[in-house]
Amino acid sequence: MRDVAVISWAQSPMVGDAGALNEVELIMPVVQKALADAGLESVQDVDFTCSGSCDYLQGASFAFVSGVDALGAVPPIKESHVEMDAAWALYEAWLKIQMGQADSALVYGFAKSSPGDLPSVLSLQLDPYYLAPLWPDSISLAGLQARAMLDAGVISETDMAEVVVRSRGNARNNANAQLAGDVTIDELLAQPMYVSPLRKHDCCPVSDGASAMVICTVEKARALGHPYAVIKGIDHRIESNNLGARDLTRSVSTEQAAAAAGVAQGPVDIAELHAPFSHQEIILERALGLSEDTRVNLSGGVLAGNLMMAAGLDRIGEVAMRICAGEAGRGVAHATSGACLQQNMVVVLEAE
Amino acid sequence: MAELAAVVGIGQTKYQTKRIDVSIAGLVREAARNALDDAGLDWDDIDAVILGKAPDMFEGVVMPELYLTDALGCNGKPMLRVHTAGSVGGSTAIVAASYVQSGVFKRVLTVSFEKQSESNAMWALSNPQPFSPHLNAGAGGYFAPIIREYMRRSGAPYDVGIKVATKDRKHALRNPNAHLHLEDISMAMVEESPMLWDPIRFLEACPSSDGACSMVIAHESLVGDSPRAPAWIRGTAVRSEPTMYAGREEVNPQAGRDCAADVYKQAGISDPRKDLDCAEVYVPFSWYEPMWLENLGFAPEGEGWKLTMEGVTSLDEGGDTPWNCSGGVLSSNPIGASGMIRFAEAALQVRNDAGEHQVEGAKTALGHAYGGGAQFFAMWIVSADKP
Numbered sequence: 001m002r003d004v005a006v007i008s009w010a011q012s013p014m015v016g017d018a019g020a021l022n023e024v025e026l027i028m029p030v031v032q033k034a035l036a037d038a039g040l041e042s043v044q045d046v047d048f049t050c051s052g053s054c055d056y057l058q059g060a061s062f063a064f065v066s067g068v069d070a071l072g073a074v075p076p077i078k079e080s081h082v083e084m085d086a087a088w089a090l091y092e093a094w095l096k097i098q099m100g101q102a103d104s105a106l107v108y109g110f111a112k113s114s115p116g117d118l119p120s121v122l123s124l125q126l127d128p129y130y131l132a133p134l135w136p137d138s139i140s141l142a143g144l145q146a147r148a149m150l151d152a153g154v155i156s157e158t159d160m161a162e163v164v165v166r167s168r169g170n171a172r173n174n175a176n177a178q179l180a181g182d183v184t185i186d187e188l189l190a191q192p193m194y195v196s197p198l199r200k201h202d203c204c205p206v207s208d209g210a211s212a213m214v215i216c217t218v219e220k221a222r223a224l225g226h227p228y229a230v231i232k233g234i235d236h237r238i239e240s241n242n243l244g245a246r247d248l249t250r251s252v253s254t255e256q257a258a259a260a261a262g263v264a265q266g267p268v269d270i271a272e273l274h275a276p277f278s279h280q281e282i283i284l285e286r287a288l289g290l291s292e293d294t295r296v297n298l299s300g301g302v303l304a305g306n307l308m309m310a311a312g313l314d315r316i317g318e319v320a321m322r323i324c325a326g327e328a329g330r331g332v333a334h335a336t337s338g339a340c341l342q343q344n345m346v347v348v349l350e351a352e
Numbered sequence: 353m354a355e356l357a358a359v360v361g362i363g364q365t366k367y368q369t370k371r372i373d374v375s376i377a378g379l380v381r382e383a384a385r386n387a388l389d390d391a392g393l394d395w396d397d398i399d400a401v402i403l404g405k406a407p408d409m410f411e412g413v414v415m416p417e418l419y420l421t422d423a424l425g426c427n428g429k430p431m432l433r434v435h436t437a438g439s440v441g442g443s444t445a446i447v448a449a450s451y452v453q454s455g456v457f458k459r460v461l462t463v464s465f466e467k468q469s470e471s472n473a474m475w476a477l478s479n480p481q482p483f484s485p486h487l488n489a490g491a492g493g494y495f496a497p498i499i500r501e502y503m504r505r506s507g508a509p510y511d512v513g514i515k516v517a518t519k520d521r522k523h524a525l526r527n528p529n530a531h532l533h534l535e536d537i538s539m540a541m542v543e544e545s546p547m548l549w550d551p552i553r554f555l556e557a558c559p560s561s562d563g564a565c566s567m568v569i570a571h572e573s574l575v576g577d578s579p580r581a582p583a584w585i586r587g588t589a590v591r592s593e594p595t596m597y598a599g600r601e602e603v604n605p606q607a608g609r610d611c612a613a614d615v616y617k618q619a620g621i622s623d624p625r626k627d628l629d630c631a632e633v634y635v636p637f638s639w640y641e642p643m644w645l646e647n648l649g650f651a652p653e654g655e656g657w658k659l660t661m662e663g664v665t666s667l668d669e670g671g672d673t674p675w676n677c678s679g680g681v682l683s684s685n686p687i688g689a690s691g692m693i694r695f696a697e698a699a700l701q702v703r704n705d706a707g708e709h710q711v712e713g714a715k716t717a718l719g720h721a722y723g724g725g726a727q728f729f730a731m732w733i734v735s736a737d738k739p
Contacts, residue, residue: 001455001456049592054408054414054415055407055408055409055435056408056409056414060480061406061407061409061410061476061477062407062437062477062724064435064436065437065595065724065725065727068592068593068594068595068727069594069595071594073592073593073594074593074594074597075593075606075610076591076592076593076605076606076607076610076611077591077592077593078589078590078591078592079590079591079592079728080434080436080443080446080447080590081434081435081436082432082433082434082435083408083415083417083433083434083435084415084417084432084433088432088433091432092432092434092447092450095447095450095451095454095456096450096454098454098455098456099354099355099450099453099454099455100354101354101450101588121414122414124408124412124413124414125413125414125415125418125419126419127419128376128411128412128413128419129375132413235430236430236431237428237429237430238417238418238421238426238427238428238429238430238431239421239427239428240421240422240427241418241419241420241421241422242422252428253428256428337415337418338415338418339418342418342421343418343431
């Protein structure tokens with residue numbers, strides 16, 4: 001395995017409505033910043049580019065085609081796209097570096113979720129014959145999962161509120177966050193139910209924006225002379241789409257990915273978990289085997305701002321940048337896709 | 353450096369207008385099962401699944417890799433979903449190859465599909481985008497002016513496209529999987545078909561198909577586990593450029609030329625017409641054969657049409673470099689799978705397993721796919737000979 005370094009990450013402010021800004025206008029600033037922070041002039045200076053996006057969020061086929069307009073792909077570039085969170089675009093790029101076809105790569109993800117009804121759009125991820133016609137939206141399904149956990153006595157409503165208190169508090173230090181502030185458990189539990197047992201604050205907000213990252217071989221990172229974090233382990237697993245066939249109170253695919261990525265092979269100083277709902281953060285902490293010593297979601301996590309198709313990549317970026325800044329020696333980043341944590345990626349990052 | 357990988361299993365479905373006998377999951381599972389059977393393997397022998405398809409709007413399922421996990425035996429394994437427009441089937445095969453060539457995985461399953469009967473693909477391709485001028489034309493309307501520019505520049509006779517359309521449908525008669533089996537196909541029949549987007553006639557355009565294609569790609573060390581001859585992956589390349597920019601060459605795109613040069617270099621191809629025994633090239637509209645003959649370096653610029661008219665690309669006429677012996681995209685077009693079918697058919701040829709449409713003694717073949725506004729390219733070269 002070649003060690004791969006994360007050398008830069010740029011994220012746009014996470015906003016509830018980006019107004020008239022189109023996807024190209026969301027992508028260009030973060031791509032330019034990620035390249036500039038890596039000491040590179042343009043996309044022509046990396047060997048490979050890969051992005052993550054979802055046509056349905058833009059309401060048009062080939063949403064990613066306009067993304068290419070944001071890059072400066074003249075002369076033509078080596079480029080690919082996943083219809084997934086950009087964390088999986090990073091995975092594709094990581095493989096390209098492993099096989100020696102690239103020494104460096106630009107990865108980006110973007111979404112403008114605000115124009116549509118995101119929870120309903122996501123219901124189209126379900127079985128199109130038996131389940132999707134009933135339009136179970138993503139919040140209702142997460143509610144079923146939270147209810148299963150409460151009924152099993154695995155968590156309490158107070159546990160869920162604690163996650164939100166910590167997210168809002170941590171997000172005060174995140175200039176890009178959409179939701180931040182000082183709240184108490186009592187204040188949160190006094191709020192009305194939204195989709196029982198979820199209150200509105202248990203659900204991530206809908207956000208518009210983009211983010212971008214540059215990764216490269218450790219040799220190239222050293223040559224560029226910037227601080228960097230090294231990807232020491234990366235793995236992703238998926239499980240059944242049939243919610244009735246899964247134990248929703250745990251995340252088996254996260255456990256599998258964590259074992260394969262080697263999470264337990266050292267102390268975990270920090271973790272960024274892609275948990276769109278408060279109770280899911282608790283599931284993930286357990287699946288990853290994190291201890292009390294791990295500081296979780298110092299950015300506020302996606303409860304503070306949820307850039308669809310980039311939120312997973314953002315988790316990797318958050319951990320990497322804290323390692324680059326010397327705030328942590330070893331960290332874990334997690335990305336998810338699908339209803340109730342169906343698909344999960346785990347990345348272990350370390351300081352050199 | 354890259355590990356050696358080969359195609360050890362190939363599975364396709366029959367391509368047809370509507371597969372009402374199977375669900376989307378049933379369709380992809382059929383192709384995957386065929387590939388596993390072909391490779392003498394079972395679901396447990398697969399380390400990861402790489403899925404490709406064109407826009408989700410074609411079936412109305414968002415990120416269908418999630419829904420298809422169980423059908424593809426992927427529970428507990430890594431799943432990745434590629435989408436690079438029309439080139440996606442080719443891009444997906446290349447990503448799947450990288451799983452093994454990276455040394456991270458030993459054996460992977462890759463599948464691509466489209467079940468176009470679930471929607472109207474022509475209009476799903478050109479729905480209006482916010483903040484952009486609306487091109488209410490479909491793919492044929494987009495490419496017709498570019499073809500007209502090719503005709504103007506090259507001075508090609510009007511019936512080159514008719515010849516390609518006829519030739520590929522004759523090839524399709526040899527391929528039991530092909531969607532279109534037009535027994536009485538002739539140049540006159542193509543010429544008399546209705547003009548859709550001048551100069552593209554109805555029979556000069558690809559059909560809209562349901563279908564899936566799958567391959568098992570294995571590391572060198574596991575190639576012996578499968579009974580069929582391996583198709584060694586000798587080179588893979590992708591290139592992208594924006595749809596529009598000042599001075600863009602749309603007839604003979606730079607991205608296609610660069611991609612071909614890259615893959616030829618990896619595979620040691622100096623003269624593609626001489627060094628390649630056959631090619632499966634993405635030709636959804638007839639005139640793209642002469643255009644790609646030039647873009648891929650089989651003919652000098654402006655002279656691709658001469659090869660077509662001389663029968664160089666025809667199996668029936670004994671051409672020296674047959675193109676699209678399977679019948680090509682003009683005979684079967686489940687969009688998301690069309691690129692992978694090209695890649696898989698190239699592999700079938702070099703393992704001497706293409707049945708009635710086999711090019712005798714084929715050892716080295718090109719698989720090609722393109723997408724978007726002829727701006728995304730994916731190519732691979734496979735060979736019977738181990739590098």
